[in-house]
Amino acid sequence: MDIKKYKKLMVDFLEEKMSADxxxxxxxxxxxxxxxxxxxxxxxxxNGVFESTDCYWHECLPxxxxxxxISEQQLRKEINEALIKLNNLLHxx
Numbered sequence: 520m521d522i523k524k525y526k527k528l529m530v531d532f533l534e535e536k537m538s539a540d541x542x543x544x545x546x547x548x549x550x551x552x553x554x555x556x557x558x559x560x561x562x563x564x565x566n567g568v569f570e571s572t573d574c575y576w577h578e579c580l581p582x583x584x585x586x587x588x589i590s591e592q593q594l595r596k597e598i599n600e601a602l603i604k605l606n607n608l609l610h611x612x
Contacts, residue, residue, distance in 0.1 A: 525565055526602070529602045529605070539594055539595075546572050547569075565601075567601055568598060571597040574586075574589045575590075576588040579593075
């Protein structure tokens with residue numbers, strides 16, 4: 520499994536090197552093309568990012584989020600939290 524691909528996408532998005540729409544497209548592509556077997560902790564992190572990315576809607580404004588739609592601001596918050604978890608997991612190995 521190439522965790523670096525996932526991590527790079529998250530970092531690039533958080534550093535505003537790509538838009539939320541670009542992140543969504545690229546993350547879905549990498550996630551769906553991956554056929555690697557991963558442990559439960561890693562799966563939970565990466566799948567959580569997938570779910571957050573799936574909920575992102577470009578017309579959703581901060582404060583208008585629902586269980587099914589989140590704003591770019593909320594997506595950034597959730598990706599940041601996932602990246603912290605991913606880094607902690609990688610450093611604990």
